[in-house]
Amino acid sequence: MENNHKLTLYVSYYLSRFNNEALTNLNYKTWSSAFEDISKKLNVKKLSVRNWRDEFDPLFQHRKGWYQRPMSPSRVKIVQALEELDEMQVRGIVIDILTGKIKEDPEEEVQLLSLVTEDTKGKGHKTFILRGPTGKAAENFYIRYYNETYLPRKGVLIDCRDLGCGYDFKIESNDLESYIEVKGMIDISGGILFTDKEWQIAAEKGNNYFLCIVKNIGNNPEISFVQNPASKLNPKKNIYTTIQINWSVPENQLISLNA
Numbered sequence: 001m002e003n004n005h006k007l008t009l010y011v012s013y014y015l016s017r018f019n020n021e022a023l024t025n026l027n028y029k030t031w032s033s034a035f036e037d038i039s040k041k042l043n044v045k046k047l048s049v050r051n052w053r054d055e056f057d058p059l060f061q062h063r064k065g066w067y068q069r070p071m072s073p074s075r076v077k078i079v080q081a082l083e084e085l086d087e088m089q090v091r092g093i094v095i096d097i098l099t100g101k102i103k104e105d106p107e108e109e110v111q112l113l114s115l116v117t118e119d120t121k122g123k124g125h126k127t128f129i130l131r132g133p134t135g136k137a138a139e140n141f142y143i144r145y146y147n148e149t150y151l152p153r154k155g156v157l158i159d160c161r162d163l164g165c166g167y168d169f170k171i172e173s174n175d176l177e178s179y180i181e182v183k184g185m186i187d188i189s190g191g192i193l194f195t196d197k198e199w200q201i202a203a204e205k206g207n208n209y210f211l212c213i214v215k216n217i218g219n220n221p222e223i224s225f226v227q228n229p230a231s232k233l234n235p236k237k238n239i240y241t242t243i244q245i246n247w248s249v250p251e252n253q254l255i256s257l258n259a
Contacts, residue, residue: 001074006116007097008044009052013078014094016056018087025091026098041098074116076193081115081243089245115243138184138214139168141221152210152225153178166201167209179205182212188222189215194235203230 015022015034028034031050039046055075057063071079082090093112096102102109139161146157146169155173167179179201183192192213194202202209211226211233226232 001116003113004042004044005048006074006113007102008038008042008049009074009078009116010082010112011038011042011094011097012049012052013056013075013082014090015049015053016062017060017082017090019060019062021087022091025087026094038098041100077115084242085245092245093243111243135182135184137217138212138221139182141184141214141217142169142180142182142212142223145223152180152212152227164197166195166197177208179209180212181209182214184217185213185215186218187216199230199235202228206231 018025023029023031023034026034028037035046035049038044038049042049054063055071056079058071059079082093085093096105096108097112102112143157143159145151153171153173153176155171155176155178158170158172159168160170161168167181169180169182171178171180181194181198181202185192202211207228209228209230211229213224213226215222215224
């Protein structure tokens with residue numbers, strides 16, 4: 001992937017995540033004018049800018065996006081790197097890219113480029129689906145499934161999805177608590193991603209932690225459970241670098257204030 005394409009991915013992520021706010025804050029009146037201007041400034045195809053924005057869309061629900069296609073490693077890496085930054089911070093990076101200011105700070109440019117993982121093509125290429133419409137559909141399917149079957153354990157199902165606690169649902173049954181993490185696949189096969197917190201909680205809860213896999217979510221869903229996945233699965237650990245922004249003032253500037 002060429003460097004200008006990598007940098008365009010950051011811009012496309014910003015457009016997708018912040019949608020109309022991004023359009024306004026970059027002083028564009030229409031999406032068409034935004035795609036046209038960005039394509040000229042970064043020397044990429046206009047259609048590429050739009051398509052790359054659409055690839056991120058399933059995460060943010062502004063448009064339908066390419067929900068049927070797993071997110072490739074380069075896109076996953078950008079999401080992981082920027083997810084802790086607010087609109088103003090991401091906009092600052094995007095403006096540096098679009099104005100060419102990034103060329104004045106080689107360290108920033110090298111960091112941004114190095115964070116984008118190359119997408120491996122050909123045999124053995126694996127992609128993963130981040131939580132978006134597929135994940136939500138799987139979670140909603142599980143709620144209906146549980147109300148009919150009470151699996152994997154009977155009790156009171158509690159929705160924990162917005163608590164960030166390392167699992168989607170908790171089942172309370174007498175003095176026993178069970179923890180359910182739901183993963184959805186658009187097809188009958190594919191890989192899944194655990195966040196570090198999910199994996200650590202899975203190891204901590206042991207036999208009381210269940211991985212619920214819902215395959216083929218768009219057609220005839222198939223559901224299965226893995227009890228104590230931390231003892232049965234051997235995932236590959238991926239370490240992502242999160243971009244943090246700070247501003248350093250060199251000593252000579254401080255000295256000059258007192259000169």
